Amino acid sequence: MSNAYDVIIIGSGPGGYVTAIRSAQLGLKTAIVEREHLGGICLNWGCIPTKALLRSAEILDHANHAKAYGLTLNGTMTADVKDVVARSRGVSARLNGGVGFLMKKNKIDVIWGEAKLSKPGEIVVGKMTKPVVEPQNPVPKGVLGEGTYTAKHIIVATGARPRALPGIEPDGKLIWTYFEAMKPDFMPKSLVVMGSGAIGIEFASFYRSMGVDVTVVELMPNIMPVEDVEISTFARKQLEKRGLKIITEAKVSKVEKGANSITAHVETKDGKVQTITADRLISAVGVQGNIENLGLETLGVKTDRGCIVIDGYGKTNVPGLYAIGDVAGPPMLAHKAEHEGVICIEKIAGLPNVHPMDKAKIPGCTYCNPQVASVGLTEAKAKAEGREIRVGRYSFAANGKAIALGEDQGMIKTIFDKKTGELLGAHMVGAEVTELIQGFVVAMNLETTEEELMHTIFPHPTLSEMMKESVLDAYGRVLNA
Structure with missing residues (x-):
């Protein structure tokens, strides 16, 4: 040959x-x-394998709230890590x-x-x-x-x-990368996650669903720093409601290793240092x-x-x-x-x-609970470019399908150029938004304006209806809010 x-x-x-x-x-x-x-x-x-883990976590979350759906489970729902x-x-x-x-x-x-x-x-x-x-x-x-x-x-x-920070290099035992975090041989009781990008937040969400005490440390003012601030803030509140502890504008300056635990020294922007002892630390500071x-x-x-x-x-x-x-x-x-x-x-x-x-037309998705998805300019970036913009918002709490699913916490945000009607960006947080975002990606690739989106018929009852309502809201024409 x-x-x-x-x-x-x-x-x-x-x-x-x-x-x-x-x-x-x-x-x-x-x-x-x-x-x-x-x-x-x-x-x-x-x-792929992280989504499989997150699916198991999602099923467990639903089972633990079965009563809210009128269901009673006989016995205790537990997760077998193996x-x-x-x-x-x-x-x-x-x-x-x-x-x-x-x-x-x-x-x-x-x-x-x-x-x-x-x-x-x-x-x-x-x-x-x-x-x-x-x-x-x-x-x-x-x-x-x-x-x-x-x-x-x-x-x-x-x-x-995975990127490693000097002095906090992963060792495969106490300090994990996504390799070890994806294949744990036991379920830790406590965990520090260093970094709140997609990898860090997805693992934080998974382990919290598994019952782990999770603390996320992020250097920037907001978690998922590349996302629109309004979406990021909403997601943070929902994650904290689930029991995640989140520390922003802080860094892990040092990690002390014990026999079977770590102690992270977390330094905030004002120079104060607190220590957090946990079973393991996940380093998720990029690749x-x-x-x-x-x-x-x-x-x-x-x-x-x-x-x-x-x-x-x-x-x-x-x-x-x-x-x-x-x-x-x-x-x-x-x-x-x-x-x-x-x-x-x-x-x-x-x-x-x-x-x-x-x-500018590449979508980003984070599969935590709640999910986050986006494409195009954030509101802050659009303003920084000197654009005059229209912003529309629509809440999951006003959508029939979201309420029926028991997933009424979320929002969809759209950003348009005020002069031309060009769709500049779309940002979402809530159930299944990673499956919805592509609708706006297609619209942006076709150079669709608000007029075409307003005249598009979305099926009812679906979560996708919120996409149109967000567009309508940007132009003062929202119907179901």
């Missing part, structure tokens, strides 16, 4: 494997290099196998090993230096592995890993691109703040070399990586009308 390809992709996460499939669809001889397991972090240790984790890992295993099937279906060669750029258009694949994490998904013993491979186009899609040991320096690839610098089509400063996904910079989201990869490969293939990605 020839070791020469049209396209080689390094990394099989969402960006990598989707790009490989699109490459094969376009008739390009394609290979993908993977050092550990198909699907990358998202499928095996991120997006079974909860086993279900989560099983979901990942199923999808992992699915990616392997897609590679075969699309005649994409999978090269097992760790790739390094040796010169333009060439990689050397060495032994797999990382162990196979999932025993149920052993690395196939195929013919493709160590060796030298060439390609006209090489795409780096190596993803990212950083996997740019090491790739040979980037040898080729003179330009990087910035730990990520590979690219143009709007994934091209680096080195001809024939591209980068997509987390390793190419924020927002570090799986759906961004997938779309970025498709843009990159379609440009390589010479397709007409390939447009660079508009990062």
Whole structure:
């Protein structure tokens, strides 16, 4: 078998494997290099298994409030941590196998090993230096592995890993990253979560549902700092009602380790320090691109703040070399990586009308309880840009479906340009908003104004009706409030 390809992709996460499939669809001889397991972090240790954990937490929350629905459970509802984790890992295993099937279906060669750029258009694949994490998904013993491979186009899609703060480095026992937090061998009684981005808040929400005493420490004034302040504030109140303790404008300055516990020194902006002793600490202070040991320096690839610098089509400063996904910079989201990869490969293939990605139209979702979702400008950013705006709001408490579900705490907020009616941003907090946000993403991509949204018929009774009511509210025409 020839070791020469049209396209080689390094990394099989969402960006990598989707790009490989699109490459094969376009008739390009394609290979993908993977050092550990198909699907990358998202499928095996991120997006998918965390949602499985959160689903277990959601079921437990509903069971614990069964009386509110007129139901009585005979016996006590408890969570078996081993079974909860086993279900989560099983979901990942199923999808992992699915990616392997897609590679075969699309005649994409999978090269097992760790790739390094040796010169333009060439990689050397060495032994797999990382162990196979999932025993149920052993690395196939195929013919493709160590060796030298060439390609006209090489795409780096190596993803990212948890960021560590100096002096508070994760140790796998007392200080966890999302790897350990996703697969605990016991349920701690108390937990400190350092960082309140999507990863931190999702784990805080999960462990609180499991009955753990959780304290979240966030450096910024608001949790989920990238979100609209009004939405973030609402979410914080709901999380605190569930029993989470949240400390903002504070940092964990030091962690003392005991035999089976930690003591976090939490310093607030006024210089005061309090200590919190807990069974474990989760470090969720962001992620950083996997740019090491790739040979980037040898080729003179330009990087910035730990990520590979690219143009709007994934091209680096080195001809024939591209980068997509987390390793190419924020927002570090799986759906961004997938779309970025498709843009990159379609440009390589010479397709007409390939447009660079508009990062302002990338939705963000946080799957805590309550869920948070958004796209576009926040109210503060819109004002900072000097825009004259109209803002609409609608409460879950006025929506029949939300009340029937027993999920009447939430809101939808829309932001329009006052002069043109352009939808600038949409922000949501409440039940299933991660499934609703795409309606506004589509609207923004179609350059929809308030007029089209007002004339759109939304089904009744649904949560989606609140989207239209929020638009109507922005223009003083709200009907059901």
